[in-house]
Amino acid sequence: TQLLEQSPQFLSIQEGENLTVYCNSSSVFSSLQWYRQEPGEGPVLLVTVVTGGEVKKLKRLTFQFGDARKDSSLHITAAQPGDTGLYLCAGPSNFGNEKLTFGTGTRLTIIP
Amino acid sequence: DVKVTQSSRYLVKRTGEKVFLECVQDMDHENMFWYRQDPGLGLRLIYFSYDVKMKEKGDIPEGYSVSREKKERFSLILESASTNQTSMYLCASSPWGAHYEQYFGPGTRLTVT
Numbered sequence: 001t002q003l004l005e006q007s008p009q010f011l012s013i014q015e016g017e018n019l020t021v022y023c024n025s026s027s028v029f030s031s032l033q034w035y036r037q038e039p040g041e042g043p044v045l046l047v048t049v050v051t052g053g054e055v056k057k058l059k060r061l062t063f064q065f066g067d068a069r070k071d072s073s074l075h076i077t078a079a080q081p082g083d084t085g086l087y088l089c090a091g092p093s094n095f096g097n098e099k100l101t102f103g104t105g106t107r108l109t110i111i112p
Numbered sequence: 113d114v115k116v117t118q119s120s121r122y123l124v125k126r127t128g129e130k131v132f133l134e135c136v137q138d139m140d141h142e143n144m145f146w147y148r149q150d151p152g153l154g155l156r157l158i159y160f161s162y163d164v165k166m167k168e169k170g171d172i173p174e175g176y177s178v179s180r181e182k183k184e185r186f187s188l189i190l191e192s193a194s195t196n197q198t199s200m201y202l203c204a205s206s207p208w209g210a211h212y213e214q215y216f217g218p219g220t221r222l223t224v225t
Contacts, residue, residue, distance in 0.1 A: 042202050042204075042216030042217050098206065
């Protein structure tokens with residue numbers, strides 16, 4: 001069974017601070033995706049990382065895929081209240097079907 | 113932009129009622145999914161469909177059924193709603209491809225009383 005563990009589970013920081021959240025597995029994934037879900041809405045795809053060691057930037061968000069493709073991190077610089085939400089990582093099943101394995105999630109709150 | 117719509121944002125039903133939740137996507141995606149999301153339990157897959165009239169059970173199919181008569185539409189049916197089916201229901205779609213990125217609808221918050 002492929003599992004994705006995210007840490008921390010909850011994070012509450014002041015506006016303007018930096019933060020990093022993590023997504024870890026003992027399994028290799030062909031790619032990993034990050035989603036953000038705002039309260040009362042569905043998750044929205046932020047980015048997909050594909051190559052081991054890959055770094056992608058989306059404005060103040062930096063995503064990195066581990067060299068061994070078993071983990072990923074999301075770093076936010078100068079957090080803003082609009083970054084508040086549930087961050088989920090996800091990866092395709094290794095069983096050749098269409099399903100995704102979703103992580104346990106990090107609930108981020110940015111305090112103005 | 114991919115758009116996934118769900119028939120209701122909020123729904124209140126009584127125990128024992130038959131409940132239909134409908135999902136429509138406009139991007140010609142092959143795959144469609146139904147999840148429920150509960151605090152502390154994360155996203156749990158109920159059913160998914162990889163083609164018209166095709167369906168596969170997810171992790172928690174008990175008490176649910178699905179229908180996919182047209183490519184763009186995927187319905188979730190609660191045959192006899194129970195209070196433990198009170199939850200946020202999320203529909204998603206994805207195209208065939210190496211990464212299977214999913215596009216979600218806004219969710220339906222169902223309360224069964």
